[in-house]
Amino acid sequence: MQNEKLAKQLMKKSKTARYERFGHLLSLSALLLIMAIVLGIIVFVASKGLATFFKDGISVKDFFTGTLWNPGTKTPNGHQAVGALPMIVGSFLVTILAALLSTPFAIGTAVYMTEISPKRGAKILQPVTELLVGIPSVVYGFIGLSVVVPFVRNTFGGSGFGILSGTFVLFVMILPTIVSMTVDSLRGVPKFYRQASLALGATKWQTIWKVVLRAATPGILTAVVFGMARAFGEALAVQMVIGNAALMPQNLTSPASTLTSVLTAGMGNTVMGSLQNDALWSLALVLLVMSLFFNLLVHMIGRKGAFKK
Known part of the structure; x- marks a missing residue:
């Protein structure tokens, strides 16, 4: 009897093991919930966005190559005016130009904070960077409306x-x-990279340019892609300064629109199930696909960087 009781006690799971099993189940449940939510969003947006083509009979070619956006009306050739090309072009233009403009400043600031003056960078620039992250989009929009728009008007016409x-x-x-x-x-670049470069006679700037930046290239590219993803999906701030004209951009100073600006301006003014509403859901589907593309690009860059290491 004593041996049987002892065997049962030994076979019985400890309190720590039960907590560990509960933690695993809780983590798995959270993971499945997140996957279900993401999948549900994708399916919902896809079903709404594809209704433009399957229910309303809009041609995919007309949607992606048309330049007239006024759902519910027809173009001179008799097709529905649901051309999304101006908004797609506008979204890519502001995203690419913003990334090209910000990347040199970002790399220079990061190099200063990590390689040139780490103490001062951590003391001054780090709080400033965190402050910029926390500013709401509407504040950026108001500043752009009050400062940037008049500056562009007076400088570029x-x-x-x-x-x-x-x-x-x-x-x-x-x-x-x-x-x-x-x-x-x-x-994240190992210190011995810098030490080895300096030991071979390279200057500090040569070490930064030839060794540190090259070793950190995958991470920098990932940062740029993340920045582009945020720029592509930004709505309110861009809507306040871009002009909201669903026209093909003639130049950088002419009013234009983006996918997000058209969505935020029109989603509350359409009837669910109408052509106008379905067309807006199609724009949302394009945004979702681009977000997935940016995430895939980040994953590919990360794998390439890991492979090189």
């Missing part, structure tokens, strides 16, 4: 609303994201 104003606003908005991730990438 035009109304001040357009791709250029949106680029300047997004430049400031995505700069903290790229700076923070670039700093982490530079700090």
Whole structure:
């Protein structure tokens, strides 16, 4: 009897093991819930967005190559005016230009914070970067409306609303994201890389340029992609300075629009199930696909960097 009781006690799971099993189940439940939510969002947006083509009979070619956006009306050739090309072009223009403008500033700031003056950088620039991250989008929009738009109008001409104003606003908005991730990438470069380079006779700047930045290239590219993803999906701040004209951009100072600006302006003014509403859901589907593309690109860059290491 005593041996049987002892065997049962030994076979009985301890309190720590039960807690560990509960933790595993809780983590698995959270993971499945997140996966279900993400899958549900994708299915819901896809079903709404594809209704434009399957229910309303809009041609995919007309949607992606058309330049007239006025759902519910027809173009001179008799097709529905649901051309999304102006918004797609506007979104890519402000995103790419903002990334091109912010990347050199971000890399320079990160190099200063990690390689040139780490103490001063951590003391001054780190809080400033964190402050920029915490500023709401509407504040950026108001600043752009009050400062950037008049500056563009007085300097480059035009109304001040357009791709250029949106680029300047997004430049400031995505700069903290790229700076923070670039700093982490530079700090992740092993110290013996720098020591070996200096021991071989390289100067500090040669070490930074030839060794540190090259070793951190995958992380820097990931930071740029994350910044582009935020710029592509930004809505309110861009809407306030770009002009909200669903027209093909003629130049950087002419009023234009993005996918997000058209969505925020029109989603509350349409009837669910109508062509106008379905067309907006199609724009949302394009945004979702681009977000998935940016995430896939980040994953590919990370794998490439890990392979090189």
